[in-house]
Amino acid sequence: MKLLLKIFGIISLLIWCCVWGIGCATVDKAMFQPPPASYGPSGLTTLPLADGQTAAAKFYANPDADFSVLLCHGNAEDIGHGDPFHRLYQAQGFQVLAVDYPGYGLSSGTPTEASSVAAARAGYDFLVKEKGIDPASIILHGRSIGGGVASQLAVEKPVGAVILESTFVSVVRVVTKVPIIPIDRFRNLKKIGSFDAPVLIIHGTADRLIPQWHAETLFKKAKGMKELYLVEGAGHNDLVPTAGEMYFRKIRAFVEKVEKLPR
Numbered sequence: 001m002k003l004l005l006k007i008f009g010i011i012s013l014l015i016w017c018c019v020w021g022i023g024c025a026t027v028d029k030a031m032f033q034p035p036p037a038s039y040g041p042s043g044l045t046t047l048p049l050a051d052g053q054t055a056a057a058k059f060y061a062n063p064d065a066d067f068s069v070l071l072c073h074g075n076a077e078d079i080g081h082g083d084p085f086h087r088l089y090q091a092q093g094f095q096v097l098a099v100d101y102p103g104y105g106l107s108s109g110t111p112t113e114a115s116s117v118a119a120a121r122a123g124y125d126f127l128v129k130e131k132g133i134d135p136a137s138i139i140l141h142g143r144s145i146g147g148g149v150a151s152q153l154a155v156e157k158p159v160g161a162v163i164l165e166s167t168f169v170s171v172v173r174v175v176t177k178v179p180i181i182p183i184d185r186f187r188n189l190k191k192i193g194s195f196d197a198p199v200l201i202i203h204g205t206a207d208r209l210i211p212q213w214h215a216e217t218l219f220k221k222a223k224g225m226k227e228l229y230l231v232e233g234a235g236h237n238d239l240v241p242t243a244g245e246m247y248f249r250k251i252r253a254f255v256e257k258v259e260k261l262p263r
Contacts, residue, residue: 055107062096068095069094069141071086075145101116138160166210168210203228204242205234
């Protein structure tokens with residue numbers, strides 16, 4: 001009987017390990033779906049990564065800017081797709097650095113949670129060390145899966161503020177609503193309570209991919225100065241055009257409040 005129980009225990013452990021391994025591989029592949037590169041090498045900044053890979057980035061300078069925005073994009077897009085948005089941001093009085101994750105655009109390597117954060121970290125270092133920008137003047141803006149990248153970087157590095165747009169409590173909870181810790185990724189709910197930077201959470205009320213409750217749950221957990229901006233009728237991929245001019249108006253108003261905070 002003891003031998004049978006032991007064999008059953010070993011089999012159960014093996015099955016669990018197989019499920020865990022398959023789950024991890026499935027989550028990683030589902031998280032990152034890089035499209036073919038939408039841009040060429042002209043005007044790029046190449047950021048070296050610690051593992052020998054490189055991340056492609058584009059810097060939109062604005063000598064009159066008081067704040068620099070480090071943009072962390074969504075899943076099935078690269079910095080070329082985001083170029084019109086980056087230029088709009090620049091026109092609003094900000095400097096912008098957009099970084100592609102490994103495996104995206106002209107960045108080398110393979111996209112994972114760790115490698116995407118490493119690329120954003122390299123972008124942060126570029127702003128601070130190469131451009132001489134005060135960390136208190138850096139705003140992390142993460143959209144969708146980029147919210148996970150921005151949240152992790154906010155835990156690691158001092159920043160002026162964080163903007164989380166159309167992002168989630170965690171990756172697996174987009175599907176299950178229930179946390180499955182061993183295979184979960186980008187556990188933003190845990191991280192948002194671990195940094196003190198002011199945070200603006202933007203979300204569409206008609207987002208069917210990542211429902212509104214994710215934003216509301218993150219907002220409740222956030223510490224310090226925080227704001228929730230719900231865009232009525234906006235889905236996951238049409239938030240900016242649905243919000244119209246109110247989108248940047250809300251961001252500017254938030255940044256003005258951040259600017260008045262003691263540093």
